[in-house]
Amino acid sequence: xxxxxxxxxxxxxxxxxxxxxxxxxxxxxxxxxxxxxxxxxxxxxxxxxxxxxxxxxxxxxxxxxxxxxxxxxxxxxxxxxxxxxxxxxxxxxxxxxxxxxxxxxxxxxxxxxxxxxxxxxxxxxxxxxxxxxxxxxxxxxxxxxxxxxxxxxxxxxxxxxxxxxxxxxxxxxxxxxxxxxxxxxxxxxxxxxxxxxxxxxxxxxxxxxxxxxxxxxxxxxxxx
Amino acid sequence: xxxxxxxxxxxxxxxxxxxxxxxxxxxxxxxxxxxxxxxxxxxxxxxxxxxxxxxxxxxxxxxxxxxxxxxxxxxxxxxxxxxxxxxxxxxxxxxxxxxxxxxxxxxxxxxxxxxxxxxxxxxxxxxxxxxxxxxxxxxxxxxxxxxxxxxxxxxxxxxxxxxxxxxxxxxxxxxxxxxxxxxxxxxxxxxxxxxxxxxxxxxxxxxxxxxxxxxxxxxxxxxxxxxxxxxxxxxxxxxxxxxxxxxxxxxxxxxxxxxxxxxxxxxxxxxxxxxxxxxxxxxxxxxxxxxxxxxxxxxxxxx
Numbered sequence: 033x034x035x036x037x038x039x040x041x042x043x044x045x046x047x048x049x050x051x052x053x054x055x056x057x058x059x060x061x062x063x064x065x066x067x068x069x070x071x072x073x074x075x076x077x078x079x080x081x082x083x084x085x086x087x088x089x090x091x092x093x094x095x096x097x098x099x100x101x102x103x104x105x106x107x108x109x110x111x112x113x114x115x116x117x118x119x120x121x122x123x124x125x126x127x128x129x130x131x132x133x134x135x136x137x138x139x140x141x142x143x144x145x146x147x148x149x150x151x152x153x154x155x156x157x158x159x160x161x162x163x164x165x166x167x168x169x170x171x172x173x174x175x176x177x178x179x180x181x182x183x184x185x186x187x188x189x190x191x192x193x194x195x196x197x198x199x200x201x202x203x204x205x206x207x208x209x210x211x212x213x214x215x216x217x218x219x220x221x222x223x224x225x226x227x228x229x230x231x232x233x234x235x236x237x238x239x240x241x242x243x244x245x246x247x248x249x250x251x252x253x254x255x256x
Numbered sequence: 257x258x259x260x261x262x263x264x265x266x267x268x269x270x271x272x273x274x275x276x277x278x279x280x281x282x283x284x285x286x287x288x289x290x291x292x293x294x295x296x297x298x299x300x301x302x303x304x305x306x307x308x309x310x311x312x313x314x315x316x317x318x319x320x321x322x323x324x325x326x327x328x329x330x331x332x333x334x335x336x337x338x339x340x341x342x343x344x345x346x347x348x349x350x351x352x353x354x355x356x357x358x359x360x361x362x363x364x365x366x367x368x369x370x371x372x373x374x375x376x377x378x379x380x381x382x383x384x385x386x387x388x389x390x391x392x393x394x395x396x397x398x399x400x401x402x403x404x405x406x407x408x409x410x411x412x413x414x415x416x417x418x419x420x421x422x423x424x425x426x427x428x429x430x431x432x433x434x435x436x437x438x439x440x441x442x443x444x445x446x447x448x449x450x451x452x453x454x455x456x457x458x459x460x461x462x463x464x465x466x467x468x469x470x471x472x473x474x475x476x477x478x479x480x481x482x483x484x485x486x487x488x489x490x491x492x493x494x495x496x497x498x499x500x501x502x503x504x505x506x507x508x509x510x511x512x513x514x515x516x517x518x519x520x521x522x523x524x525x526x527x528x529x530x531x532x533x534x535x536x537x538x539x540x541x542x543x544x545x546x547x548x549x550x551x552x553x554x555x556x557x558x559x
Contacts, residue, residue: 086552125556
């Protein structure tokens with residue numbers, strides 16, 4: 033489903049340059065949960081940004097099914113982000129003045145789904161990730177960290193993406209909630225037939241992954 | 257106040273009012289009889305009626321008529337035949353002002369110039385055009401002040417909107433980055449921020465309209481007072497006397513200017529709201545351009 037070849041990204045500042053991602057190659061199948069572990073600053077977030085087309089690679093290709101997304105135009109990238117990618121962030125990044133339900137409905141609105149269908153699907157997704165009905169109308173500030181991350185996961189699933197990119201999804205959560213969230217992501221990969229990539233510095237979070245990679249100084253190595 | 261006139265029908269011009277007789281008759285033109293017409297208040301205070309007499313300059317004067325000028329100051333005045341007043345006050349041949357009526361407005365400037373040439377610096381010659389211009393001057397001053405203020409306010413509003421929107425875009429960079437990451441296009445995010453700017457400026461418009469309703473008349477009165485006093489200081493006193501050319505009623509016009517009331521009509525409010533929308537669009541043009549420059553990867557990497 034996902035094939036990455038010779039992917040590189042270098043950041044330059046003055047005379048110095050940093051290889052954030054250096055000659056990265058890997059393959060992932062559909063419905064798989066992959067974990068990329070590495071220390072802070074190892075290039076995990078940059079790799080996810082490249083896969084999610086939020087940043088542009090210097091060299092290499094990212095093939096999602098049959099399309100090389102590095103060759104996409106701006107309009108194609110916008111459509112790709114809307115329909116194929118779901119993002120989950122460490123600090124949830126929910127829109128603070130929207131309710132949990134509205135946050136989940138937002139990507140569907142960008143994708144042009146009709147109002148009533150949006151609402152039905154958002155309620156179903158929020159129930160699926162374990163948010164109780166009495167909390168779906170609450171704003172993010174009125175939810176716990178674990179509940180906010182569940183909303184963020186539901187938002188990532190909104191447009192039935194083929195690829196979900198989770199950047200330190202358990203970084204702000206306690207151990208028990210982190211385990212629950214990882215378990216949830218693992219199940220979603222199977223039930224939603226989505227490829228999920230988790231970037232984390234926590235080796236424990238990688239235990240449930242089908243494939244595990246280590247990223248060190250921008251270089252990726254598969255360790256399981 | 258006592259004034260003398262050759263034609264009592266225009267005596268009101270001398271006391272700054274339009275008079276109409278409520279009792280009796282005007283005294284004849286160019287008479288030197290010991291007669292007078294009295295203002296209503298003065299007559300009531302002194303229990304005088306048509307045909308009764310009062311003493312002035314030790315001479316008995318007969319009341320030929322009583323007028324109502326519509327204001328207390330003019331109703332407390334007395335109007336004599338000019339010759340009578342000159343004789344009684346020992347000022348034969350002296351006049352304070354002369355009112356000249358011209359048959360056509362087209363001849364006003366030529367007649368004014370001819371009389372000025374004849375009298376030289378013995379009298380100031382003021383035509384009704386000059387007087388109307390003096391009366392209108394405060395309004396022109398106010399127009400200048402309000403036009404300048406309007407331009408200043410529009411500029412200030414645009415700059416404030418611009419700075420506010422730049423601040424909002426900077427503060428919400430992360431939200432913009434997240435919206436882009438989950439599939440929002442630049443125009444849709446820009447549209448959202450621009451609609452917020454429109455809402456802000458429309459709220460400002462509503463507040464401004466309410467304040468306008470409340471304060472427009474006090475501000476207008478204040479501007480009229482200050483502009484009128486400036487105009488009066490600028491006009492200066494007549495040295496010898498005044499020759500006035502009248503189309504009629506300009507004194508009343510002068511009084512009416514002081515009674516002007518601001519009216520806020522709905523068309524004006526509609527223009528105000530249109531201006532608010534334009535300010536929002538112009539003021540948020542640069543900030544929405546900044547939205548396009550937000551790179552989600554950079555912003556979210558810095559978390």
